[in-house]
Amino acid sequence: MAREDIEALLPFYANGTLSDAERAEVEAALAEDPSLDLELSVLRAMRENLQSEEPGSPGEFGLARLMREVDREARAQPRAPARGIPVRFWQVAAALALVALVAQSLFLFDSRAPDYRLAGEADGQIVVAFDPEATEADIRALLNGLGLEIVGGPSALGLYELADPAGEVTEADLEALRGAPQVESADRND
Amino acid sequence: MEDPLSPLMTAIASGDRAALAGLYQRLEKPVYRFIQSKLNDPHESADILHDVFMDVWRSAGRFEGRSKVQTWVFGIAWRKVIDLRRKSGRMDLPGETPDIADEHVDTEAAVLAGQEAVHVRHCLGELGDEHRMAISLAFYEDMAYGQIAEVAGVPEGTIKTRIYHAKKLLLRCLSGRVTREARA
Numbered sequence: 001m002a003r004e005d006i007e008a009l010l011p012f013y014a015n016g017t018l019s020d021a022e023r024a025e026v027e028a029a030l031a032e033d034p035s036l037d038l039e040l041s042v043l044r045a046m047r048e049n050l051q052s053e054e055p056g057s058p059g060e061f062g063l064a065r066l067m068r069e070v071d072r073e074a075r076a077q078p079r080a081p082a083r084g085i086p087v088r089f090w091q092v093a094a095a096l097a098l099v100a101l102v103a104q105s106l107f108l109f110d111s112r113a114p115d116y117r118l119a120g121e122a123d124g125q126i127v128v129a130f131d132p133e134a135t136e137a138d139i140r141a142l143l144n145g146l147g148l149e150i151v152g153g154p155s156a157l158g159l160y161e162l163a164d165p166a167g168e169v170t171e172a173d174l175e176a177l178r179g180a181p182q183v184e185s186a187d188r189n190d
Numbered sequence: 191m192e193d194p195l196s197p198l199m200t201a202i203a204s205g206d207r208a209a210l211a212g213l214y215q216r217l218e219k220p221v222y223r224f225i226q227s228k229l230n231d232p233h234e235s236a237d238i239l240h241d242v243f244m245d246v247w248r249s250a251g252r253f254e255g256r257s258k259v260q261t262w263v264f265g266i267a268w269r270k271v272i273d274l275r276r277k278s279g280r281m282d283l284p285g286e287t288p289d290i291a292d293e294h295v296d297t298e299a300a301v302l303a304g305q306e307a308v309h310v311r312h313c314l315g316e317l318g319d320e321h322r323m324a325i326s327l328a329f330y331e332d333m334a335y336g337q338i339a340e341v342a343g344v345p346e347g348t349i350k351t352r353i354y355h356a357k358k359l360l361l362r363c364l365s366g367r368v369t370r371e372a373r374a
Contacts, residue, residue: 004354005350007354007357008350008351008353008354008357009350010357011325011328011329011353011357012328012334012335012353014329015328015329015332015333016332017332017333017334017335017337018334035297038297038298038301039297039357039361041301041304042297042300042301042304042360042361042364043304043329043357045301045304045305045310046304046310046329046360047328047329049304049305049306049307049310050310050314050326050329050330051329051330052307053223053307055219055220055222055223055226056232057218057219057222057223057236057239058218058222058236058239058240059218062214062218062222062236062239062240063211063214063215063218065240066210066211066214066240066243066244066247067207067211069240069244070207070210070244070247073244
């Protein structure tokens with residue numbers, strides 16, 4: 001082996017990764033050439049020096065950041081199927097699951113009891129637009145007087161939904177709302 | 191002998207977050223040190239480290255076990271470092287080799303300098319990207335030249351050549367540091 005080849009292997013002799021044959025060649029060259037032995041001393045000192053450094057890595061903060069992004073990505077986009085299972089299989093499975101879900105929903109919708117009510121589903125609610133000049137105290141006084149509560153809103157248009165916790169909002173209450181100075185408009189939410 | 195990190199990769203490929211955390215804890219420090227030795231910017235290095243492990247999470251299913259897991263992860267890190275340095279115009283010219291033929295090197299002085307962290311860090315910083323990469327992986331991570339070749343995506347002979355030149359440059363630099371100190 002040429003001297004240049006031996007020199008190229010010296011760092012790997014220093015880090016202990018050479019094959020047995022390569023190590024034997026380097027050791028033979030070291031025995032014959034003291035200058036190579038000096039070079040090896042430099043390389044060993046460097047290696048020892050570098051390995052004693054403790055990197056100021058992100059550590060647990062970096063791990064927390066990684067996990068946050070993994071979670072965010074999982075919410076935004078379900079993970080791709082594992083290797084070896086054809087994508088087509090997942091597409092078919094997802095389509096079948098969707099069909100089953102729709103069928104189940106239709107069944108539940110048709111078979112639910114007459115008084116069964118989904119969240120957000122309510123009878124006799126009123127949609128109102130309050131006067132922009134009305135204060136919170138004015139509105140509170142009006143609603144308390146009629147026994148009504150705000151159950152939704154404001155929407156993007158500034159509309160609120162009102163309901164009577166005791167039952168359906170009566171025609172009299174609706175007319176009272178329409179006549180109140182704090183209200184611009186009031187209509188049933190049909 | 192089976193790669194001890196291989197079961198973690200299998201678990202990550204099936205979406206196991208704990209396995210990803212386990213791999214991170216095993217490789218975070220060496221990968222960060224490798225990146226930081228190229229970029230010398232802790233914030234940039236932390237961002238690249240994060241991107242590396244996100245890539246591991248996303249593409250673990252494509253790991254075929256033909257290399258060690260450590261080599262595969264360092265390969266991702268190296269490509270990200272190179273991309274960043276190219277984009278920011280900080281990349282050294284590929285294949286750049288030093289002109290060192292006539293330089294006298296006092297190896298005994300280099301032995302002394304090699305024991306001082308400040309000199310070693312300075313001289314390592316003087317190397318070009320490819321030389322520094324090869325030396326870093328050989329000395330920080332104790333990688334064999336075949337592994338370094340896999341990380342860099344080049345033939346083994348190229349790594350031996352880079353190591354040969356990098357070693358010459360380091361010896362010259364270290365020797366010069368001590369000689370200048372002695373004169374001062």
